[in-house]
Amino acid sequence: MAASKGLTYQAPPQRRLPPPPAWATRRRPRNYDEWKTLRRWGKLPAWEESPVGYLLREARERAGLSQAALAEKLGCRQQAISQAERADSNPTVHFLREWARALSATLQLEIAFLAACQDRRP
Numbered sequence: 001m002a003a004s005k006g007l008t009y010q011a012p013p014q015r016r017l018p019p020p021p022a023w024a025t026r027r028r029p030r031n032y033d034e035w036k037t038l039r040r041w042g043k044l045p046a047w048e049e050s051p052v053g054y055l056l057r058e059a060r061e062r063a064g065l066s067q068a069a070l071a072e073k074l075g076c077r078q079q080a081i082s083q084a085e086r087a088d089s090n091p092t093v094h095f096l097r098e099w100a101r102a103l104s105a106t107l108q109l110e111i112a113f114l115a116a117c118q119d120r121r122p
Contacts, residue, residue, distance in 0.1 A: 019047050029087035032057060053089035056099060060085070063103040073102040 029035070029051050036058065038044040060070055060081075067081040074081070084091055084099075091099075093109070100107040 029054075032085075032087075051087040051089070052091060052096075053085045053087055056089075056091070056096075057085040059099070059103055059105065063105070065103070070099075070102055074098060 068078045071078045
């Protein structure tokens with residue numbers, strides 16, 4: 001894992017599990033507590049995405065801030081923080097930078113090409 005206060009998400013090592021059949025895929029994201037527990041145990045399926053909102057909430061909790069305290073640092077309302085921490089949130093990169101700054105953390109985004117994709121690059 002990366003620095004203790006960072007918003008960096010390091011995916012668990014890729015396991016060679018086949019994707020689940022269509023009938024077995026989740027239609028709704030897990031609740032936060034279940035997601036956090038499975039992630040901590042390293043049992044979150046590789047094909048299951050990590051919602052950005054959950055990563056933001058985890059970073060805020062690790063920084064020891066309440067939603068109200070973070071909202072004050074960001075100059076917004078507590079309801080905005082609550083909405084950003086939902087599984088279906090879609091924050092902008094600017095918002096992510098401000099969130100990291102308010103937590104005295106750094107934001108690292110990475111786009112890594114797979115070997116198959118590298119062959120198709122122009």
